[in-house]
Amino acid sequence: MxxxxxxxxxxxxxxxxxxxxxxxxxxxxxxxxxxxxxxxxNGAGKTTLLKTIVGLVNTRSGSITFDGKSxxxxxxxxxxxxxIALVPEDYGTFNMLTVEENLRLAxxxxxxxxxxxxxxxxxxxxxxxxxxxxxxxxxxxxxxQMLSIGRSLVNENKAILIDEPSKGLAPVVxxxxxxxxxxxxxxxxxxxVEQNFALxxxxxxxxxxxxxxxxxxxxxxEDLVKDKELQAAHLGI
Amino acid sequence: xxxxxxxxxAADMIGSKKMSPVQIGALLALIxxxxxxxxxxxxxxxxLVCRIxxxxxxxxxxxxxxxxxxxxxLGQASFFGSGVYIGVLALRxxxxxxxxxxxxxxxxxxxxxxxxxxSKIVLLTGGVVPGAMITLALAEIVRNLAERWYTVTGGxxxxxxxxxxxxxxxxxxxxxxxxxxxxIGLYLFTFVFLIVMTLVLRQFVMSPTGRVLMAIRENxxxxxxxxxxxxxxxxxxxxxxxxxxxxxxxxxxxVVRFAGTDYLSIQTTLDALLMTLVGGTGTLYGAIIGSGxxxxxxxxxxxxxxxxxxxxxLRFPMIFIGSIYVAIVMFMPSGIMGGxxxxxxxxxxKKSQANK
Amino acid sequence: MGAILTLLINGLAQGALIFLMASGLxxxxxxxxxxNFAHGTLFLWGGYSYVWAYYVIWNRVAxxxxxxxxxxxxxxxxxxxxxxxxxxxxxxxxxxLDLLIFLAALIIAVAIVFFIGMIFEKLFIxxxxxxxxxxxxxxxxxxxxxxxxxxxxxxxxxxQIVPPNFLNGTTRLWGxxxxxxxIFVILVGLAVALIIHRIITKSRIGMVIRAGLQSPEHxxxxxxxxxxxxxxxxxxxxxxxALGGALYMPFVGAVTSTAGMNNQILAFIVIVVGGxxxxxxxxxxxxxxxxMTVVISLFVPALSVVANVLVMALVLVFKPNxxxxxAVNN
Numbered sequence: 001m002x003x004x005x006x007x008x009x010x011x012x013x014x015x016x017x018x019x020x021x022x023x024x025x026x027x028x029x030x031x032x033x034x035x036x037x038x039x040x041x042n043g044a045g046k047t048t049l050l051k052t053i054v055g056l057v058n059t060r061s062g063s064i065t066f067d068g069k070s071x072x073x074x075x076x077x078x079x080x081x082x083x084i085a086l087v088p089e090d091y092g093t094f095n096m097l098t099v100e101e102n103l104r105l106a107x108x109x110x111x112x113x114x115x116x117x118x119x120x121x122x123x124x125x126x127x128x129x130x131x132x133x134x135x136x137x138x139x140x141x142x143x144x145q146m147l148s149i150g151r152s153l154v155n156e157n158k159a160i161l162i163d164e165p166s167k168g169l170a171p172v173v174x175x176x177x178x179x180x181x182x183x184x185x186x187x188x189x190x191x192x193v194e195q196n197f198a199l200x201x202x203x204x205x206x207x208x209x210x211x212x213x214x215x216x217x218x219x220x221x222e223d224l225v226k227d228k229e230l231q232a233a234h235l236g237i
Numbered sequence: 238x239x240x241x242x243x244x245x246x247a248a249d250m251i252g253s254k255k256m257s258p259v260q261i262g263a264l265l266a267l268i269x270x271x272x273x274x275x276x277x278x279x280x281x282x283x284x285l286v287c288r289i290x291x292x293x294x295x296x297x298x299x300x301x302x303x304x305x306x307x308x309x310x311l312g313q314a315s316f317f318g319s320g321v322y323i324g325v326l327a328l329r330x331x332x333x334x335x336x337x338x339x340x341x342x343x344x345x346x347x348x349x350x351x352x353x354x355x356s357k358i359v360l361l362t363g364g365v366v367p368g369a370m371i372t373l374a375l376a377e378i379v380r381n382l383a384e385r386w387y388t389v390t391g392g393x394x395x396x397x398x399x400x401x402x403x404x405x406x407x408x409x410x411x412x413x414x415x416x417x418x419x420x421i422g423l424y425l426f427t428f429v430f431l432i433v434m435t436l437v438l439r440q441f442v443m444s445p446t447g448r449v450l451m452a453i454r455e456n457x458x459x460x461x462x463x464x465x466x467x468x469x470x471x472x473x474x475x476x477x478x479x480x481x482x483x484x485x486x487x488x489x490x491x492v493v494r495f496a497g498t499d500y501l502s503i504q505t506t507l508d509a510l511l512m513t514l515v516g517g518t519g520t521l522y523g524a525i526i527g528s529g530x531x532x533x534x535x536x537x538x539x540x541x542x543x544x545x546x547x548x549x550x551l552r553f554p555m556i557f558i559g560s561i562y563v564a565i566v567m568f569m570p571s572g573i574m575g576g577x578x579x580x581x582x583x584x585x586x587k588k589s590q591a592n593k
Numbered sequence: 594m595g596a597i598l599t600l601l602i603n604g605l606a607q608g609a610l611i612f613l614m615a616s617g618l619x620x621x622x623x624x625x626x627x628x629n630f631a632h633g634t635l636f637l638w639g640g641y642s643y644v645w646a647y648y649v650i651w652n653r654v655a656x657x658x659x660x661x662x663x664x665x666x667x668x669x670x671x672x673x674x675x676x677x678x679x680x681x682x683x684x685x686x687x688x689x690l691d692l693l694i695f696l697a698a699l700i701i702a703v704a705i706v707f708f709i710g711m712i713f714e715k716l717f718i719x720x721x722x723x724x725x726x727x728x729x730x731x732x733x734x735x736x737x738x739x740x741x742x743x744x745x746x747x748x749x750x751x752x753q754i755v756p757p758n759f760l761n762g763t764t765r766l767w768g769x770x771x772x773x774x775x776i777f778v779i780l781v782g783l784a785v786a787l788i789i790h791r792i793i794t795k796s797r798i799g800m801v802i803r804a805g806l807q808s809p810e811h812x813x814x815x816x817x818x819x820x821x822x823x824x825x826x827x828x829x830x831x832x833x834x835a836l837g838g839a840l841y842m843p844f845v846g847a848v849t850s851t852a853g854m855n856n857q858i859l860a861f862i863v864i865v866v867g868g869x870x871x872x873x874x875x876x877x878x879x880x881x882x883x884x885m886t887v888v889i890s891l892f893v894p895a896l897s898v899v900a901n902v903l904v905m906a907l908v909l910v911f912k913p914n915x916x917x918x919x920a921v922n923n
Contacts, residue, residue, distance in 0.1 A: 056810060080816030092811040094804040105800045106815040151815065309729055362909040366628045367869075369729045370861045371909060373630075374902040377858050385895055503854065507737060510730065549671040553745045559738035566730045567720055 005032040006065075007189055008053070008084075008159055013062030015052040022048040022057065024213040028191075030159070035185040037204030037221065038193045039235055045213040046193040047089055050161045054086050055079050067158060081108060085152035089163040091144040095137035099128050099147055102136055106151040114154055121150040124180055142173035149180060159189040166196040178202045197235065201225055209234045268432075275424045283420050284492060289532045290431040291488045296512035296524030297438050298481030303510070304519030305442065305450040306474045307457075309369045312355060312376030313509050316479045318501030319351070320344040320486015322383070325396045325496040332398070337491070344483035351379075352479030356472045373503065380501040395497030398490070423492070430488050434481060435525070441477055442521055450474055454519065482509075504555065511562045517572030526573055534558070595769025600887055606775035608883025609782025610844060613837030614856055615863040615875040616789060617830025623870025624805045625823050627718055628725070630732040632834050633857025634739040635706050639835025640842040640852060641747045643702035644754050648675045650694045651686075659684055670748035688759050695757040702839040703832045709739075710831025714824045736854070744850050756843040778840055785833070786876050793872065798822065806870065858898075859886075862905040868915025878915070 008030040015023040023045050030036050038046050051057040053064060055076040064072050071079050080086070093102055103121065107114050122129040125146040131139060136147060145165050152160050165181070166174045174196065181203045184190060194200040200207070201221050209217040211234055224230060275283050299313050327340035355375060359368040383390045390396065441447055449470050453460045460467050490496060499505065512531050516523025535554060542551035550556065565572070571579060618632050648668075655662045655678055662684075664676040680686075686694075713735060721727040755761055756774040764771045793799040801822050804812050812819045841856065842848045859882065864870075867878025882901060889897040908915065 054814060056814065075818065076813040077816050077818040080814065086814045088811060088814060092808065092814060094800075094807055094811070096803040096807065097800055101800050105797070105804060105817070108816050155816070307726070309726060311729075311733070358906050358910070362906075362913070365725050366729065367865070367909050367913075369630075370628070370865065371902075371906060374858050374861060374905060377854075378899050378902050381898055503733075504737065507733065510733075514730070550745055553741040555737045555741040556745065559734050559741070563717070563731055563734035563738070566727055566734065567717070570727070 006030070007032045007034075007067060008191070009063075009065045010049070010053065011063045013049075013052060013064060014060045015048060015057045016060055017048075017057055021060070022213055023052060025062070026052075026210065026213065026215045027062075028208050028215060028218075030189060030191060032158075033189055034206060035181075035190040035192065035204050036206045036208065037200040038191065038208050038210055039195075039197075039200060039224075040210035041235065042195070044210045046210050047163055048213075049210060050086060050163050050191070050193055053079075053161060054084060083156065083158035085155065085157045085160045087148045087152050087160065087162040087165065089167065091141075091148040093136045093139075093144045093147045093151070096135060098133055098135055099131050099139070100133060102147055103128075103151055103154055107154050109155075113156065117154050117156075121153050124153075124183060125150050142169050142176070145169060145173075145177060146180070149177070149184070153184065157188060159191060160184065161191045161193075163193045164195060165192075166194060166199050174199055197231075271428060272425075275421055280420055283424050285532065285536055287420075287423055287427040287492045288489070289529050290427040291485050291492060292508070292512065292532055293431055293525035293528035294434045294488075295482055295485040295509055296516065296528045297435065297521055298478045298485060299509035300513045300516075300518065300521055300524045301438060301441070301474055301481065302478040303513055304521070305447065305454055306471050307365065307454050308359060308471065308475070309365055310355070310359070310372045310475075310478075311369050311503065311506055312372035312379070313478070313482055314501050314503065314505035315351060315355070315376050315379040316348045316482035317486040317489070317505060317509070318383070318496075318498075319347055319379070320483035320488075321490045321493070321500045322390060322396070322486075322496040323347060323483075324487035324490025325398055325494070326389070328398055328490065329396065337487070340487045340490070341484060344487045345480050348479040348483035349476055352476045353472070355479070356475035359475070360468045360471060376501065376503065376506065380498050383501055384498050390496070390498075393498060395495055397496075398494035427488060427492065430484075431525070434484070435522070438477075438481065438521060446470060446473060507559075507562065511558065511565075514562065514565050514570075514572055517574030517576070517578070518570075520572070520574035520578065523572055523574030531558070534561075595765075595767045598767060598769040599771065600891065601884070602771055602775050602779070604884035604887035605782075605880065606772075606778040606844065606883070607886055608880040609779050610837050610841050611856070611859050611863050611883055612782050612876055612879035613785060613840070614834050615860040615867070615879050616786070616872060617833035618860050619864045619867070619870060619872055619875035620802065621827055621830045622864065623872070624802055624809070624826060625718075626723070626725075626809075627721075627728050627827075628732070629718075629827075629830070630729055630857070631713065631735040631739065632732075632830075632860060633853035633855075634736045634743070635710060635831045635834040636838035636841070636856050637740060637743055637850065637853030638709060639702050639706045639838030640848045641743050641838075642705045642835065643698050643839030644752055644842055644848050645673055645675065645747065646701040647694065647698035647754070648677075650697055652676055652678050654690055654694060655680060655686060658686065658690075668748060668750070668752050670744065670746050672746040673748075685758060691757045691759050695760075699836065699839050703835045706835030706838075707828045707832040710828035711824055713831070714827040718827060719820075719823075736857075740850055740853055743853075747848070749850065751847040751849040753847050754842050755846065774843060778844060781836075781840060782879075785836070789872065798825075802826070859901065862901050865905045866908050866915060871915065874915050 006029055008028070010026060010028045012025045012027055013023055014021060014025060026045065026049055028036070028038070028049070038049060040046050048057055052059055055071070055074055059072050062072075063070060066079070066082055066084060069082065071082060094105070097105065103118060104110075107118075122132075127143050127146055128150055131143060136144060139147065149162065149165065152162075162181070165177050169177065178199050181190065181192070185203065190203065192200065192203055201224075204221045207218060207221050207224050208215050216234065217230060274286065278286070295317055302308050302310055302313070323344045324337075324340045327336045327343065330336055355372060358371055358375070362368055362371055384392055386392075449460065449465050452463070452465070453467050453470060457467060486500070508531065512527035513524050514527065515530055516525065516527030535558065538551060538554040538557055542554070545551060569576070614632065614636050618629055621627050621629050652675070659680055662678050662680050665679045666677040667674055668677065669675050717731050717735065718728070721731055760774045760777050762773045764773065793802055801812060801817060801819065805819055805822070809819050837856070838852070841852065845852075863878040863882050864875050866881060867874030867876070882904075885904070886897050886901060889900045
């Protein structure tokens with residue numbers, strides 16, 4: 001099963017916010033083209049793991065390599081330029097910008113390919129096409145999530161980190177997000193943090209479980225679906 | 238960031254433990270030195286040291302607010318300056334002890350009232366930034382009023398005391414030494430003021446109220462959750478700080494024998510800020526060291542400006558003082574006493590690690 | 594009727610001047626989370642630089658045109674000393690030269706302070722992001738240092754300055770007196786407001802500003818180095834303060850070193866009244882405070898500052914989001 005090329009490798013990372021150490025040695029290894037879900041209880045450090053990867057949270061020790069290059073200590077905007085996109089928790093879309101502006105602001109280059117990708121995003125999420133000129137603060141939660149995901153697709157990214165896209169959304173909307181993610185993972189590597197196990201198992205192939213700031217288990221999602229004991233121990237299902 | 242942080246808790250440092258005999262000895266020696274000092278220095282220097290004593294109290298009063306509650310009051314000069322005005326106004330009538338005491342009482346009442354008003358406004362606005370903005374503006378009003386209320390304050394000309402007004406009974410006592418009269422009375426009077434105020438403020442900081450203030454400084458939210466009415470405690474700190482500043486102002490009036498709107502201006506507030514910063518914010522005694530260094534430096538600059546009158550840059554002392562001030566905020570935010578405490582704490586930490 | 598018109602125009606001119614100062618302060622606060630207590634000194638440096646540039650250029654031109662122009666005195670401090678030159682009676686510079694000198698002096702003043710602003714941000718502000726107490730202390734320190742540096746450079750005495758000839762006049766209308774310079778100031782204020790509004794709504798920088806006002810972290814997270822924008826935004830804010838300072842000095846007739854702190858307090862009042870961090874709020878707040886100042890000054894001149902501070906206190910206490918509820922939630 002092992003795919004040859006390791007795209008994003010996090011090894012024994014310890015990271016902190018102010019005086020608080022959040023990650024106490026987290027390791028993940030994500031291969032090119034994989035769809036990996038990060039699971040765990042509330043406050044386990046899943047979001048911090050994503051933020052640590054993109055440099056929004058400081059790393060004290062350990063290594064993070066992306067596409068063979070160490071990205072520890074690099075400023076966030078440079079890490080993003082290496083080809084990682086972050087879809088933050090609670091969307092992170094900009095209220096006072098229109099849908100169009102949100103998408104354009106995220107474009108690192110304005111060339112033909114970016115235009116094509118923009119069209120692709122608008123085809124993927126027709127809602128955004130309809131609301132194209134509207135301020136994003138007028139969008140519903142689901143539409144903001146689509147905008148946030150769409151924003152991560154306008155650049156030529158090697159990996160997309162998505163933080164709890166189902167949070168606060170109605171089941172119907174979650175289904176649409178799931179469909180979109182299944183489409184997206186065909187083209188790019190996806191790392192998905194999710195509490196919603198149904199969504200996680202619909203998208204992910206492999207999983208990591210984070211508990212108290214450490215990665216404590218990993219394996220194939222299909223195995224986890226059967227392993228009720230492991231689910232109960234770490235996911236509270 | 239990233240380094241192991243040494244937590245310094247001023248509460249542990251300021252006399253919470255019994256002093257060792259060595260420390261008591263050192264303290265007594267220090268006091269003896271200061272009592273003996275005027276016999277060896279000239280009157281100009283004596284007056285300078287008097288200023289240092291009084292401004293030390295002013296600095297400590299500022300530290301009570303800044304260091305122990307985190308509020309940045311940019312209107313502290315309103316209290317100190319008013320104290321100077323009240324002192325001069327009272328002593329202009331008659332320069333005796335009675336009028337001096339009246340001035341002290343007057344300044345206390347005035348600072349309680351104005352301080353209460355200031356604190357209410359600051360606390361209602363909440364937050365350090367709006368608080369700083371509004372106190373800056375309030376102080377500007379007070380200064381403006383003083384400038385316009387010519388009949389009482391003398392407007393921009395200010396008010397002065399005649400030289401003989403130094404004679405507040407025993408403060409005029411002088412000793413003839415080496416053929417010159419020395420201002421021993423004034424010196425001892427202000428020295429006693431410093432010691433009394435240091436003891437009072439120390440007692441305040443170590444009191445249960447002071448402990449709560451420190452808890453607030455560490456974590457406002459947590460203190461609230463613990464059930465303390467933090468605004469109530471902050472108001473108390475504000476009032477203590479205001480009154481101490483006002484009293485220092487009254488004492489200052491007998492040393493400088495002049496009251497002017499400069500004492501109400503932002504520069505005077507900055508003096509207090511600088512003294513606490515140099516000494517170490519939240520260390521109380523640091524302000525006395527700060528006062529010594531800052532006042533000495535200001536005096537030095539003044540003398541240099543007089544001596545090298547061609548070097549006109551020296552006529553603008555705020556350029557130098559301000560630069561030091563900015564440098565301290567940026568590079569030495571814990572000040573001298575803060576640094577000392579940190580060293581002590583680190584030594585303790587090492588010792589305890591070595592013992593393990 | 595005429596009196597009201599006069600009052601209205603004076604108030605709007607006052608408002609326009611405060612706006613130039615407050616808008617920069619407001620954007621810097623909203624986007625960078627930095628409260629700049631040195632804004633007054635930037636305003637002051639704008640004023641001094643303008644007066645210096647204006648006199649120097651004007652003197653050169655006048656002496657070249659009129660060989661018999663003569664010096665009637667000097668002003669200045671320890672670094673800058675400039676002649677006051679009188680033209681032979683009945684002589685004046687032609688309109689186009691006056692206009693060019695005026696514009697050149699404005700541009701020079703704004704450029705100098707823009708540069709000072711960049712230095713402030715790179716050397717000082719940069720180091721104290723996310724630390725409000727340190728920001729207050731450092732910028733306050735810069736305020737007193739640079740105010741005294743200005744006094745050292747340009748002298749401690751007030752320097753007289755009148756508007757250029759072509760703006761230095763009055764018109765009577767419906768029994769009221771309209772000062773031409775005030776109309777000009779209002780127009781500049783309006784133009785600047787429109788330009789900033791356009792930049793904010795239409796350009797990429799504007800998108801970054803609007804996004805940054807909401808969350809600088811999320812801007813970083815889409816690959817934008819927002820710190821790089823901060824330097825320029827701070828410098829532009831400084832430039833706006835300088836423009837305000839440059840236009841303010843002829844408005845009151847003289848440059849004095851206390852103008853910086855006084856106007857900074859006014860600008861603080863405006864951004865509180867308008868809603869902390871909001872550009873539009875600062876525009877409305879400026880007009881409001883400008884008009885109020887003029888009206889109160891008419892009845893009780895001594896109380897205008899008191900009244901303004903009182904309004905600020907009331908707004909802080911009862912409407913912390915500003916009179917127009919526009920504060921940027923940070």
